[in-house]
Each structure stands twice: as structure tokens, then as C-alpha cells.
Amino acid sequence: MEKQKNTIGRRKEAVARVYINKGTGNITINDKDYKSYFSLVYLQNQVELPLKTIDAVDKFDLKVNAQGGGIKGQAEAIKLGIARALCEVNPEFRPALKSAGLLKRDPRAVERKKPGKAKARRSFQFSKR
Numbered sequence: 001m002e003k004q005k006n007t008i009g010r011r012k013e014a015v016a017r018v019y020i021n022k023g024t025g026n027i028t029i030n031d032k033d034y035k036s037y038f039s040l041v042y043l044q045n046q047v048e049l050p051l052k053t054i055d056a057v058d059k060f061d062l063k064v065n066a067q068g069g070g071i072k073g074q075a076e077a078i079k080l081g082i083a084r085a086l087c088e089v090n091p092e093f094r095p096a097l098k099s100a101g102l103l104k105r106d107p108r109a110v111e112r113k114k115p116g117k118a119k120a121r122r123s124f125q126f127s128k129r
Contacts, residue, residue, distance in 0.1 A: 005088045009081025012109055014069030018081035020089060023061025025051075029078065030066055043075040050083040053100045054093045060086075080105060 009016045027034040027047060038044050051057045062082060066074040083102035086093045097103055111120040118124050 005085055007081050007084040007088060009077040009079065009084065009105075011076040011080065011106055012069045012073040014066065014073035014077040016064055016066040016074060016077035016081045018078065018085045019063040020082075020085040021061045021063075022059065025058035025060070027062045027064070029064045034064075038071060038075055040071075043071060046075040046079050047082070049079055049100075050086055050097060050102050053102065054086060054096050056086070056093075060089070076106065 004019050004021045006017060006019045009018060029037040029047075034047050035044055038047065048057065051060070062085075064078055064081065066078060068074075069077070079102065083097045086097060087103070094103070113120055
């Protein structure tokens with residue numbers, strides 16, 4: 001790999017741009033270490049999952065710009081972005097990442113509010129008289 005590759009990952013309203021280089025395993029999200037950006041351990045595991053799947057935790061440096069959504073949406077967007085970046089770096093990683101389900105974009109998003117309803121499906125309280 002001669003130059004850095006970049007990919008994008010999305011989930012709900014969150015968008016993550018991932019830049020990947022050969023390196024020692026540093027993961028930086030919005031100019032912070034990922035362990036300080038995501039204080040919850042299960043979100044840190046989400047970010048590490050694509051690298052653990054191909055046993056490359058200390059082979060790449062990642063720089064991520066994440067915006068929009070909440071922390072869980074951002075973590076899952078970063079997971080997808082990292083998986084896509086690894087596929088660009090080496091196409092041989094694709095089968096392992098695909099079988100782990102890391103290359104599928106999660107299409108679920110918030111349903112829109114409808115007129116005449118309190119929320120998307122919740123109705124106003126019914127009063128008979």
C-alpha cells in the first residue's frame with residue numbers, strides 16, 4: 001500500500017470518513033484516541049471488530065472524522081468504514097469480513113412523523129366524550 005485510502009461508513013444519521021495507512025495500530029477519531037472518544041467498552045469493541053476479524057489490530061493507523069447521530073450510530077458507521085477500507089487495502093480480506101457481516105450497511109433509520117399522529121405511529125389520546 002503506497003498511499004492512504006479513504007472510505008465512508010454510514011449508520012442512522014451518523015457519517016464516518018475513514019483514512020487508513022500502514023502503521024502501528026493507532027485509531028484516532030475526531031483528533032482523540034478512540035478509547036477516550038468512546039468511553040463504553042462495547043463501542044470500543046465495535047470499532048476494533050473489523051481489525052480483529054482479520055488479525056490486523058497493530059498493522060494499520062486509522063484517522064476517522066465522525067459527525068452526526070449519537071455515539072452508537074457513530075461507532076457502527078466507523079465499523080463499516082473500517083471494513084470497507086480494509087477491503088480496498090487488500091481484496092483478500094473481503095471473504096472474512098463479509099462472512100462476519102461487517103460489509104452490510106444497516107438500513108434501519110427513524111421512521112418519519114405522520115400528520116394527525118403524535119409521533120410516527122403513536123396516536124393522540126382518545127376521548128369518547
